Amino acid sequence: MTKPDNPAPAAAAAEARIRSALPVEIHGRLRSARITDRRAVVVAEAGDLGVKAREELEALITGNLSALDDVDEVRVALVADRRRRMIIAIGSGKGGVGKSTLTANLAVALARMGRKVGVIDGDIYGPSQPRLLATERDKPMSEGDRLVPVTSPHGVKVLSMGHVAPPGRALAWRGPMAGKALGQLVDAAWDDTELLLIDLPPGTGDVQISMMQDSRPDGAVLVSTPQDLALLDAARAGQLFEDGNVPIIGLVENMAGYACPHCGEVSDPFGQGGVETFAQRLEIPFLGRVPLTIATRLAGDAGKPPAAVDGEASAPFTAIAERLDRWIASGAV
Numbered sequence: 001m002t003k004p005d006n007p008a009p010a011a012a013a014a015e016a017r018i019r020s021a022l023p024v025e026i027h028g029r030l031r032s033a034r035i036t037d038r039r040a041v042v043v044a045e046a047g048d049l050g051v052k053a054r055e056e057l058e059a060l061i062t063g064n065l066s067a068l069d070d071v072d073e074v075r076v077a078l079v080a081d082r083r084r085r086m087i088i089a090i091g092s093g094k095g096g097v098g099k100s101t102l103t104a105n106l107a108v109a110l111a112r113m114g115r116k117v118g119v120i121d122g123d124i125y126g127p128s129q130p131r132l133l134a135t136e137r138d139k140p141m142s143e144g145d146r147l148v149p150v151t152s153p154h155g156v157k158v159l160s161m162g163h164v165a166p167p168g169r170a171l172a173w174r175g176p177m178a179g180k181a182l183g184q185l186v187d188a189a190w191d192d193t194e195l196l197l198i199d200l201p202p203g204t205g206d207v208q209i210s211m212m213q214d215s216r217p218d219g220a221v222l223v224s225t226p227q228d229l230a231l232l233d234a235a236r237a238g239q240l241f242e243d244g245n246v247p248i249i250g251l252v253e254n255m256a257g258y259a260c261p262h263c264g265e266v267s268d269p270f271g272q273g274g275v276e277t278f279a280q281r282l283e284i285p286f287l288g289r290v291p292l293t294i295a296t297r298l299a300g301d302a303g304k305p306p307a308a309v310d311g312e313a314s315a316p317f318t319a320i321a322e323r324l325d326r327w328i329a330s331g332a333v
């Protein structure tokens with residue numbers, strides 16, 4: 001093969017050819033691209049992508065460049081220079097214990113502490129984040145084949161199947177399809193978001209397992225009410241995370257102690273202190289308790305998370321968010 005007189009323009013031309021053979025959405029990922037002796041070598045940034053998205057990126061580059069008539073072989077190196085954003089899953093095992101409420105409020109509290117936070121509503125079948133974060137009327141745009149999250153008036157970005165699928169549509173989806181839908185939410189255009197909180201659907205089935213394999217959360221928060229049954233389910237969810245090598249950041253007790261709005265007497269409809277004792281027994285940190293209040297329920301329904309304004313109702317969420325913030329910074333609560 002004859003060498004070009006001046007290699008620089010030839011290299012620039014090869015890079016331009018590679019770029020034009022690839023979709024524009026991934027141009028920002030290309031660190032270097034060259035063709036030497038009929039071999040295309042591409043280095044691409046993939047530090048923010050989960051396992052599945054990395055495989056898809058590699059297959060896309062290989063497929064498109066193999067079709068070039070001056071290329072016989074394609075080599076792709078995926079690098080992770082870009083700091084991968086942190087993913088924290090919020091799980092419970094049992095439904096209805098307040099996982100979504102906690103996720104929304106922790107996200108808002110962390111955003112008020114200066115973190116750039118995104119919320120993924122992993123509850124494909126019963127999405128509640130659009131309502132909790134007041135984005136029910138918003139529809140996400142798309143950027144290439146990626147969704148662009150909507151922005152809540154409470155300072156966090158959010159994506160939910162509730163934003164995308166017509167009500168009721170997702171109900172017909174089976175496990176793998178639901179898992180795929182969740183993957184799309186994780187691989188959306190989160191841009192400068194540094195922390196993603198995933199509000200997991202209740203249970204310990206296919207969706208939870210595939211989320212763990214594809215998105216590799218950095219840690220998990222477990223939520224439970226003090227009821228024995230909820231605790232057992234939380235333990236099951238904890239086991240799922242341990243099996244997937246996802247560190248458990250700690251356990252939160254929700255719906256603890258109800259203060260009667262009329263006489264002020266505190267009662268404990270779901271028992272008292274059980275979650276903290278349970279956390280000690282399992283040797284996982286206890287992150288705090290959130291009391292059962294009518295204000296919390298009404299605020300959720302109205303799309304006004306208590307954590308958005310200082311006050312009695314926001315204090316428990318802020319305290320838990322502070323511990324989470326410490327864990328994010330130092331790995332310890």
Ligand SMILES: Nc1ncnc2c1ncn2[C@@H]1O[C@H](COP(=O)(O)OP(=O)(O)OP(=O)(O)O)[C@@H](O)[C@H]1O
Nearest residue numbers: 095096097098099100101202291292293296297300
């Ligand atoms: N601390 C609380 N005080 C009063 N009501 C609460 C509290 N936490 C949650 N709720 C209410 O309980 C209901 C269930 O809460 P939420 O949707 O957050 O639970 P979940 O575990 O995410 O449920 P699902 O299993 O359906 O995803 C909602 O109506 C919510 O407003």
